[in-house]
Amino acid sequence: GESVGLHLPTLSVQEGDNSIINCAYSNSASDYFIWYKQESGKGPQFIIDIRSNMDKRQGQRVTVLLNKTVKHLSLQIAATQPGDSAVYFCAENGAGDDYKLSFGAGTTVTVRA
Amino acid sequence: DAGVTQSPTHLIKTRGQQVTLRCSPKSGHDTVSWYQQALGQGPQFIFQYYEEEERQRGNFPDRFSGHQFPNYSSELNVNALLLGDSALYLCASSLAVNTEAFFGQGTRLTVV
Numbered sequence: 103g104e105s106v107g108l109h110l111p112t113l114s115v116q117e118g119d120n121s122i123i124n125c126a127y128s129n130s131a132s133d134y135f136i137w138y139k140q141e142s143g144k145g146p147q148f149i150i151d152i153r154s155n156m157d158k159r160q161g162q163r164v165t166v167l168l169n170k171t172v173k174h175l176s177l178q179i180a181a182t183q184p185g186d187s188a189v190y191f192c193a194e195n196g197a198g199d200d201y202k203l204s205f206g207a208g209t210t211v212t213v214r215a
Numbered sequence: 216d217a218g219v220t221q222s223p224t225h226l227i228k229t230r231g232q233q234v235t236l237r238c239s240p241k242s243g244h245d246t247v248s249w250y251q252q253a254l255g256q257g258p259q260f261i262f263q264y265y266e267e268e269e270r271q272r273g274n275f276p277d278r279f280s281g282h283q284f285p286n287y288s289s290e291l292n293v294n295a296l297l298l299g300d301s302a303l304y305l306c307a308s309s310l311a312v313n314t315e316a317f318f319g320q321g322t323r324l325t326v327v
Binding site (some may be wrong): 133134136138143144145146147148151153191193195199200201202203204205206207208 | 219221246248250255256257258259260263270271273305307313315316317318319320321
């Protein structure tokens with residue numbers, strides 16, 4: 103079946119460096135995408151979203167890129183900090199009567215001091 | 216704004232019992248969705264409530280049921296608990312489809 107997936111299960115980053123987390127999706131009908139951050143023992147925290155009519159969106163220290171041609175989504179974190187250590191999920195929202203968010207398995211980001 | 220709140224935070228139940236989890240959505244939100252998150256996995260969609268009705272359901276058995284109240288709060292009920300129902304149960308609220316969905320801190324259910 104169609105699902106959202108992440109390229110790498112883990113990512114180790116030096117503090118101060120930039121992080122790039124990738125996500126591949128297979129449902130070409132999806133028109134809304136969200137990145138979430140989940141810390142241990144907590145619920146997913148909204149980071150940034152993007153709609154299918156856009157290819158880039160920037161927030162505070164984060165940028166999401168959407169490439170619909172290859173069905174790829176990425177999250178870039180600038181100047182990674184220890185507080186960025188968490189599991190990151192991309193989620194897609196289908197079009198039409200599909201209201202649910204479909205999540206991948208997540209990427210665990212560890213920031214090295 | 217308290218955001219999405221869930222209760223209880225932790226719960227231990229015996230196999231075969233029934234459980235009710237509760238969720239209060241973020242102020243101004245009218246749509247509530249429930250997700251199950253097994254350890255080490257992404258959340259899996261259970262169902263969504265809008266205008267006090269189940270609008271969409273994921274691939275979960277009928278043992279999972281829910282309700283939405285006029286104040287938009289919601290309950291998730293699970294009957295005949297199985298060991299495999301042990302998970303983090305998450306509630307998310309939003310104002311409309313394809314808009315920001317905010318999650319609560321979850322209820323950690325352990326079935327023994």
